Amino acid sequence: MTRGDSLSRRLLVWLLLPLLVLGSLMLLQAWFEARRTADRAFDRLLEAASLAIAEQVQWQDDRLWLDLPPAALEMLATDAEERVFYSLIDRRGRMITGNAELPGDQREAVSDDDTLLYRDVTWQGLSVRQGVRRTRLEDWQLREPFEVRVAHSREGRDALAAELWRANLAMILAMAALAIVALLLAIRTALAPLTRLRRAIRSRDPRTLAPLELRLPRELAELRDTVNELLARMRRVRANQERFIGDASHQLRTPLAGLSARAELALRQDDPARWREALVAMQATSSRTARLAMQLLSLTRLANPEYRPERAPLSLNAIAREAVREHWTACHRAGVDLGVATAAADVEILGIDWQLAEALGNLIDNARRYGARHVTIRVGEQPPSLSIEDDGPGIPAARRTLMLRPFHRDRDDLEGSGLGLAIVDGIARTHGARLAMSAGPGGVGLRVTLRFPGDSP
Amino acid sequence: MSPRRHSLTPSLRRAGRRLLAWLLAFPLALPFTFSLTLSLAIPAVHAAESLRYPTTFDGDAAAALVIHGALDLPQVRPLLDAFHRDHPDVALHYRNLTTLALHERFLKAPAEADVLISSAMPWQYRLANDGQAQPLDTPAARRWPAWARWRSELFAVTFEPIVMVVNEAIIERFGEVRSHADLLALLERQSESLRGRVVTYDPAISGAGYTYAIEESRLSPRYWELVAALGEAEAALVGTTGEMLEGLIEGRYLVGYNLLGSYARERLANHPRLKIVVPEDYALVTQRLALVPRLAPHPETARRFLDYLIGERGQEVLARETPLGAIHPSLEGPGTAASLRRQRGDALRPITLGPGLLATLDDLKREALLTRWRREFMRRRRH
Incomplete structure (x- = not known):
C-alpha cells in the first residue's frame, strides 16, 4: 500500500500539504497575536507609570517641577527585571529631568487632550518599548503642555508572548495530531472497498470467467462493470475458440480417416495398378489436408490480437495484376476466364502484401470452386477497394454473414475447407477494411469487396 | 538651598556630573581607615591606593584582572589574597577609589576596569540599567538570592546595616534606646539636654545620607517627626560616618544616628562606652554592588572573580575576615546576613535593588526631598 505510487499516499500528501501550510499560517498568526496581546498587557504599565509621573508634575518657581x-519606575519593572527609562520634556522639547534622553514620537496626537502613544524604539542599542504621554498642566491661568516619556526593555513582553504562543502551539499541535489521525482513518475507510475488490479478484478461481458480484461505491461499481464486460467478452471469445478447435479437429479427422481407410483398402489388394490409384487419391487428400492445416494456421494467426505485422505502402493495381499472374494458369486449366480491371490512377494503401495476395487467392479459388465462368478482379479508387466479381450461383443475401464463419460451407463441398471467407474477413480486419458481399454485375453471381479506410495512405 | 540652584539642565550628562559633584561626599569609599586617620579629608590619597598581585605564571597562561573598588585595602586584602591563592595565574590590580572617582573614571574610560565594586547603589544600578554591565551566568549566580541581584548583571556582595551609636551615659540616664521610636521619644523629651550632642548625616552634602533619607521617608511618614525632633535638638549634620565616629569617640556627641554598621563595628571595638544599636523596629541595610562592565578588557577573569566573590569561598572570607557581612545563604555565624536576620528578623530593610533607585538620582526629586527635609528639620527649631 505504501510502495511506489499509491492512492493512499497521494491522498495523504494532497491532504497533508494544505494542512501543513494551514498549520504554519496558524502558528505564525498565533505568534503575532501573542506579541500583540503581550504588548497590550504591558502597555498598561507604561500607561500607569506615565500617568503616575504626570500627576506629580507641577508648576513651581516658573518652571516644571517633578517629585x-x-x-512609578518600580511598576515598569516586572518579574522579568526590565530596564527602565523615563524623561520629562517641556513644551520646547527640552529635557527637564530623567535618566535617558528618550526620542520623541513624531506622530500626530488624535486629540489635544491627554494622549498616549506607544512604539518600539532602539535606545543606545537597547530595544525598548516606549510610551509618550502628551498632556498639560491646567492651572488657573496657566496651560503648560509637557511630555512624559517612559520606556522599558522587552524581556517581560517577550516572556509573556512566548508563553502565550507556547500555549497556542500546544493546542495547534494537538489539533494537527487529531486531524492527521482523522485523515488516516478517513483514507483507510474510503479505500476499503478497493481492498475488498482486490481481495475478491485475487480469491477467484483463475479459470472462471463468471462476473464479479460485489457491492461497491459508485466509482468502483463502474470499474466492476467494466471488468464484468471484459469477462463477458472473454467468455464469448473462449466459446468461439472452443467451437473452432472442435470444428478444426473434426475437419482434420475426416480426411485423415479417409486416408487411413483408403490405405487399408489398398493394402488388401495385390494389384500394383490399384495401389497406384489409391496413392493418387491419397496424395490428393493429403495435399487438401495440408492446405486445410495451412489455412487453419493462418486463421489462427489472424485471430490473434497480439499479432500486429508491419504495414507498408502498397499499390492495389500491382497486387491485382500479381494475383492474376499467379492464378491465371490454374483458372485457364479449369476453363475459368480470369480478368483484371485496374484503376486509372495508381491506388496506394498501407497493408501487408502477402495477406492481400492470400485473400485474393482465396476469393478466386472460391469463385472457381463454386462454378463461375468469369472472374474479374476490380480495383476501386474512391474509397480504395479490391473486388472479386464472378458469375457463379452467388449467395442469397440472408446467408452471406454466415459464410464468414469458419467451417461454414454453402454446399456440401468436399474440396473446400470452409475457411476461405473467414480468412478473408480476418485479413480485412487486420487492414481495418470492411468486407462487403453483394450480387455481381447484372444481379448475377457474387461480388466480394474489401473497402480500405481513407483514400490514400 | 533653593530649588533654583539647579536651573534647567540642558543635558542629562551635565545633570549627572552635577550630581556626581554633589555626591563627592559619599562616605562609603572609606576615606577613613586606621592607617589614614590623619588625612581624613583628603580622599585623593586613596585614589592613589592600589594593590598588585603579580602572576606566578609566565607567558600566555597569565591572565590580567583590573578591579576598581570602593573598598578600603584592609578590608579588600583578605578577599584578594584568597583569590590570588586560588588563581595564581591572574595578575591582579586593585585600585581603591572613592565612589565618585570610581564612577567618573568609568564614564570616562568604560573599558578600563574588569570589575566595579561600589557602595553607591543608585549609580551602580543606573550603569546596569543603561546596559553597561554584562551578565554572569554561573551556578553561583543562579543560586544568588533574587533580592540581592538584578538580572544577572548586578550583584550585592555585602550586607551592612545602618545603625545608631549611643553613649552608655545616655542609657544610664534615660534608659535603653533600641529603636527609632525610642530615639524619637528620647529626642522629644530630652531635647534640652541633648542639644548639639546628636549627630547624623546631612543629606544635602552626603549621598549616603540622602539615600537613607529617601528610603526612610518611603518607609514611614513618622520619619519626618524624627527629622523635626533632630532639628529641635539642633543635631549636628556631617558628611561621613567617619566624622560621626570621631565626634562620638571624642565625646562631642552622645548619640549618632544612621552610621554605617560595618565601620562602626570595626572602629568602636575598643570603645565599650559606645554602644552600637541595630534598631529593632526597622534597620536599613546597604549593600556593595559588583558588576562586570560590558567593555571589560578581561571579561573571562572578571567573571571568574565575580563568581568567586558571590561563591561560598569569597563570601566566607568576607564573613570571617572583614566587617562587611556576607550574603551567601549557606553561610551561618557571625558576620553573615543570616545571623543578623536571626537577631533582627523582619526589621531589616535591605535597600531594594530596583528601579526605585533611579528615582534617587533624579535631580528634581533630590531638590524636592531636600527642601522638605530642611523644612522639617527647621520646623521646631527655636529662632
Whole structure:
C-alpha cells in the first residue's frame, strides 16, 4: 500500500500539504497575536507609570517641577527585571529631568487632550518599548503642555508572548495530531472497498470467467462493470475458440480417416495398378489436408490480437495484376476466364502484401470452386477497394454473414475447407477494411469487396 | 538651598556630573581607615591606593584582572589574597577609589576596569540599567538570592546595616534606646539636654545620607517627626560616618544616628562606652554592588572573580575576615546576613535593588526631598 505510487499516499500528501501550510499560517498568526496581546498587557504599565509621573508634575518657581514617585519606575519593572527609562520634556522639547534622553514620537496626537502613544524604539542599542504621554498642566491661568516619556526593555513582553504562543502551539499541535489521525482513518475507510475488490479478484478461481458480484461505491461499481464486460467478452471469445478447435479437429479427422481407410483398402489388394490409384487419391487428400492445416494456421494467426505485422505502402493495381499472374494458369486449366480491371490512377494503401495476395487467392479459388465462368478482379479508387466479381450461383443475401464463419460451407463441398471467407474477413480486419458481399454485375453471381479506410495512405 | 540652584539642565550628562559633584561626599569609599586617620579629608590619597598581585605564571597562561573598588585595602586584602591563592595565574590590580572617582573614571574610560565594586547603589544600578554591565551566568549566580541581584548583571556582595551609636551615659540616664521610636521619644523629651550632642548625616552634602533619607521617608511618614525632633535638638549634620565616629569617640556627641554598621563595628571595638544599636523596629541595610562592565578588557577573569566573590569561598572570607557581612545563604555565624536576620528578623530593610533607585538620582526629586527635609528639620527649631 505504501510502495511506489499509491492512492493512499497521494491522498495523504494532497491532504497533508494544505494542512501543513494551514498549520504554519496558524502558528505564525498565533505568534503575532501573542506579541500583540503581550504588548497590550504591558502597555498598561507604561500607561500607569506615565500617568503616575504626570500627576506629580507641577508648576513651581516658573518652571516644571517633578517629585518623581519611585513607585512609578518600580511598576515598569516586572518579574522579568526590565530596564527602565523615563524623561520629562517641556513644551520646547527640552529635557527637564530623567535618566535617558528618550526620542520623541513624531506622530500626530488624535486629540489635544491627554494622549498616549506607544512604539518600539532602539535606545543606545537597547530595544525598548516606549510610551509618550502628551498632556498639560491646567492651572488657573496657566496651560503648560509637557511630555512624559517612559520606556522599558522587552524581556517581560517577550516572556509573556512566548508563553502565550507556547500555549497556542500546544493546542495547534494537538489539533494537527487529531486531524492527521482523522485523515488516516478517513483514507483507510474510503479505500476499503478497493481492498475488498482486490481481495475478491485475487480469491477467484483463475479459470472462471463468471462476473464479479460485489457491492461497491459508485466509482468502483463502474470499474466492476467494466471488468464484468471484459469477462463477458472473454467468455464469448473462449466459446468461439472452443467451437473452432472442435470444428478444426473434426475437419482434420475426416480426411485423415479417409486416408487411413483408403490405405487399408489398398493394402488388401495385390494389384500394383490399384495401389497406384489409391496413392493418387491419397496424395490428393493429403495435399487438401495440408492446405486445410495451412489455412487453419493462418486463421489462427489472424485471430490473434497480439499479432500486429508491419504495414507498408502498397499499390492495389500491382497486387491485382500479381494475383492474376499467379492464378491465371490454374483458372485457364479449369476453363475459368480470369480478368483484371485496374484503376486509372495508381491506388496506394498501407497493408501487408502477402495477406492481400492470400485473400485474393482465396476469393478466386472460391469463385472457381463454386462454378463461375468469369472472374474479374476490380480495383476501386474512391474509397480504395479490391473486388472479386464472378458469375457463379452467388449467395442469397440472408446467408452471406454466415459464410464468414469458419467451417461454414454453402454446399456440401468436399474440396473446400470452409475457411476461405473467414480468412478473408480476418485479413480485412487486420487492414481495418470492411468486407462487403453483394450480387455481381447484372444481379448475377457474387461480388466480394474489401473497402480500405481513407483514400490514400 | 533653593530649588533654583539647579536651573534647567540642558543635558542629562551635565545633570549627572552635577550630581556626581554633589555626591563627592559619599562616605562609603572609606576615606577613613586606621592607617589614614590623619588625612581624613583628603580622599585623593586613596585614589592613589592600589594593590598588585603579580602572576606566578609566565607567558600566555597569565591572565590580567583590573578591579576598581570602593573598598578600603584592609578590608579588600583578605578577599584578594584568597583569590590570588586560588588563581595564581591572574595578575591582579586593585585600585581603591572613592565612589565618585570610581564612577567618573568609568564614564570616562568604560573599558578600563574588569570589575566595579561600589557602595553607591543608585549609580551602580543606573550603569546596569543603561546596559553597561554584562551578565554572569554561573551556578553561583543562579543560586544568588533574587533580592540581592538584578538580572544577572548586578550583584550585592555585602550586607551592612545602618545603625545608631549611643553613649552608655545616655542609657544610664534615660534608659535603653533600641529603636527609632525610642530615639524619637528620647529626642522629644530630652531635647534640652541633648542639644548639639546628636549627630547624623546631612543629606544635602552626603549621598549616603540622602539615600537613607529617601528610603526612610518611603518607609514611614513618622520619619519626618524624627527629622523635626533632630532639628529641635539642633543635631549636628556631617558628611561621613567617619566624622560621626570621631565626634562620638571624642565625646562631642552622645548619640549618632544612621552610621554605617560595618565601620562602626570595626572602629568602636575598643570603645565599650559606645554602644552600637541595630534598631529593632526597622534597620536599613546597604549593600556593595559588583558588576562586570560590558567593555571589560578581561571579561573571562572578571567573571571568574565575580563568581568567586558571590561563591561560598569569597563570601566566607568576607564573613570571617572583614566587617562587611556576607550574603551567601549557606553561610551561618557571625558576620553573615543570616545571623543578623536571626537577631533582627523582619526589621531589616535591605535597600531594594530596583528601579526605585533611579528615582534617587533624579535631580528634581533630590531638590524636592531636600527642601522638605530642611523644612522639617527647621520646623521646631527655636529662632
